[in-house]
Amino acid sequence: MSGDSTEQAGLPAGPTVLTVRSEQDLLAIRHAVRDATLTVGFSIVDQTRVVTAASELARNAYIHGGGGTIRIEYPTRPGAVGLRLTVGDAGPGIADVDAALTDGYTTGTGLGHGLGGAQRLMDEFEIRTREGGGTTVTVTRWADR
Template identity: 70%
Template sequence: MNSEEDLVRLRHAVRAATLQAEFSLVDQTRVVTAASELARNAFVHAGGGTVAIEVLRHTDRRGLRLTVTDQGPGISDLDAAFTDGYTTGPGLGHGLGGARRLMPDFHVRTAERGGTTVVATRWVSP
């Protein structure tokens, strides 16, 4: 993901994956929004990155996992980064915290000058 066009393609790919996983329309929107926010963060703050999209099927559960990885400067204050309104760039400061609220299973690994990886999973509601 290195351009605005890549972000558009990502949104389409995530939407297709949510359809494959049989998410409701509301949950499709949640997952696509979270993917867009996470990818935009990697693009803006790290100059780009990669996104892996996995449709998950475990016996009686279906879900989707997003893994967003960049090689940027890392997040120096992770607690602050989750706070609405906190930003180190041109945005409104809702991206990381908003994505975490949209994706119930959410993990961040970050290292100063070592990049950041976000793994976010949402399961289809019964």
Template identity: 70%
Template sequence: MTLYDEEFSARRRLTLRGHASAPGGTRTAQPVHATHAVRSEQDLLSVRHAVRAATVEAGFALVDQTRIVTAASELARNAYVHGGGGSLTIEVLGHGPRRGVRLTVRDQGPGIPDVDKALTDGWTTGSGLGHGLGGARRLMHEFTIDTAVDRGTTVTAIRWNDR
């Protein structure tokens, strides 16, 4: 199975789960909600595919799909590398005509002792470039971090579809 086939299959599963029959046999959009484990490199790849499928479901243009997938990848990798693993929840939001995608990444790691520093480009506690967290924040419209030392971190990020 190619990467395209895997992404198409994930998108199809997400689309089928994201719709339900309404009275009269018409189909109406329902919120899509899926949680994925982030415990391995393979999980990181699976998360990227699932997030891409959610962005397609929400009707995002290709550039915005890429922004959201990039943010999800950075946040999930942080949970995996710095938090010892965790989970990523994807929700397709619909507020009237406005649609969006919410990503919630949770880990039970050591927490972030200084959030302001962590959001500064170039600052890292690992071997990376230190652009992931701040970059993810810039790619999304809404971004919150809930963290406590030795209690883990939850990052919630939303991007709205402006088209």
């Protein structure tokens, strides 16, 4: 399987894009991501990891970025299928990414575990941010097939 052969793997051919602008959207995102984990065939433990990471990232976009989007995709590679989530917002960006990834660091009222926790829960983690230009976080979890 190549990176674009999702139809061969029995997966949705295109991405799903959801917006996060309210608490209700956060709940809808959790449900959509859980459904996506079932499509991929993740174990219950990996389902929980992915849904937790998605929830933390979407909540960050909602609280710190004023809302945003989450894109759900199904990348493939030889012998494996994955779930890739890209969460983006147009907020103020993150001034110090290293600090933001440190447990306990927060610019709000939360515990400061969201961004670093999402990084630990997923196999791949990429963050792009620019002060005043928003933040995009892309995470991927792989499942053997």
